[in-house]
Amino acid sequence: EAGVTQSPTHLIKTRGQQVTLRCSPISGHTSVYWYQQALGLGLQFLLWYDEGEERNRGNFPPRFSGRQFPNYSSELNVNALELEDSALYLCASSLAVVMNTEAFFGQGTRLTVV
Amino acid sequence: DAKTTQPTSMDCAEGRAANLPCNHSTISGNEYVYWYRQIHSQGPQYIIHGLKNNETNEMASLIITEDRKSSTLILPHATLRDTAVYYCIVRINAGNNRKLIWGLGTSLAVNP
Numbered sequence: 001e002a003g004v005t006q007s008p009t010h011l012i013k014t015r016g017q018q019v020t021l022r023c024s025p026i027s028g029h030t031s032v033y034w035y036q037q038a039l040g041l042g043l044q045f046l047l048w049y050d051e052g053e054e055r056n057r058g059n060f061p062p063r064f065s066g067r068q069f070p071n072y073s074s075e076l077n078v079n080a081l082e083l084e085d086s087a088l089y090l091c092a093s094s095l096a097v098v099m100n101t102e103a104f105f106g107q108g109t110r111l112t113v114v
Numbered sequence: 115d116a117k118t119t120q121p122t123s124m125d126c127a128e129g130r131a132a133n134l135p136c137n138h139s140t141i142s143g144n145e146y147v148y149w150y151r152q153i154h155s156q157g158p159q160y161i162i163h164g165l166k167n168n169e170t171n172e173m174a175s176l177i178i179t180e181d182r183k184s185s186t187l188i189l190p191h192a193t194l195r196d197t198a199v200y201y202c203i204v205r206i207n208a209g210n211n212r213k214l215i216w217g218l219g220t221s222l223a224v225n226p
Contacts (some may be wrong), residue, residue: 004157032213042201043158043216090157102148103214105157 002026004093004106011100012112013081021076021109025093031055032074033103034066038087046089049074078111086113118202123221126196132189134220136202139183145205147178148214149187151198158201162189192224 005024013019025032034046042067045058049068063079078085088110092103119137126132138147148163161175162169164185169176175188176194201219 035216042218043214045214045216088155092157102160102163104160107151107157108155110155 004091004104006089006091006106008108010110010112011033012114013079014079015083015113017081018077018079019081019111021078021089021091021111023074023076023106025074025091026104027070028109029093029095029104030072031094031103032068032072032077033092034074035090035092036087037090038084043090046076069098078096081113081114083113086111117215118204118217120200120202120217120220122218123223125225126189126225128194128226129191129225132192132196132222132224134187134200134202134222135184136187137184138202138204140157141182147176147182147185148205149174149176150201150203151171151196152201152219153195153198159198161200174181177178192222194224194226196222197224198222 004026007022023032031050033048035043036046038053046060048056048068052068066074068074068078088108090105090108092105094103145164146163149161150158151161152158160166162171162174164176164178166178166182178185199219201216202212205214
């Protein structure tokens with residue numbers, strides 16, 4: 001069974017540009033979570049989508065946004081990129097309504113803003 | 115979500131048990147303890163989770179104290195491939211507060 005897949009694996013963008021990152025959850029998972037991990041730091045929660053709706057949002061500016069599609073895949077969009085947006089962006093998926101459910105992570109997208 | 119405290123780093127000899135402690139003194143009754151690990155620059159890997167009973171799976175054992183204020187992740191026979199950052203997280207598993215709050219974890223070095 002395929003795990004969580006993210007694309008692209010690496011990306012280099014210029015300050016001020018916009019970027020879209022993609023995530024395909026494990027089949028049957030309806031919840032998708034996005035995290036940012038800057039170099040040497042812990043994971044910071046960005047967004048949680050479930051059944052196409054944004055359920056929760058971390059402490060990030062509005063230029064970080066996303067959406068979830070009917071097939072439960074998700075996109076993370078970052079507008080007006082800043083140098084400090086350089087990080088590993090991780091997507092995770094889980095079953096939505098089942099208690100005791102763990103989240104499974106993809107390998108991430110390494111974004112470098114220059 | 116409750117906060118967790120973990121040692122910054124630990125060492126373990128290959129083949130020996132690695133015992134990774136975690137303090138979560140403010141945990142509430144409906145919060146679960148989760149453990150993940152992250153091998154350098156890869157996505158975090160789920161290890162195990164529990165509420166109040168000890169848990170064991172093919173990867174590890176989780177020992178939760180009776181008052182639930184601390185727990186220990188045990189890797190029974192550590193290998194070099196277990197070298198990673200180990201994260202202890204507590205979270206509620208329901209409602210709109212289901213995000214994971216991550217600390218900086220414990221960097222475990224398994225030495226030959």
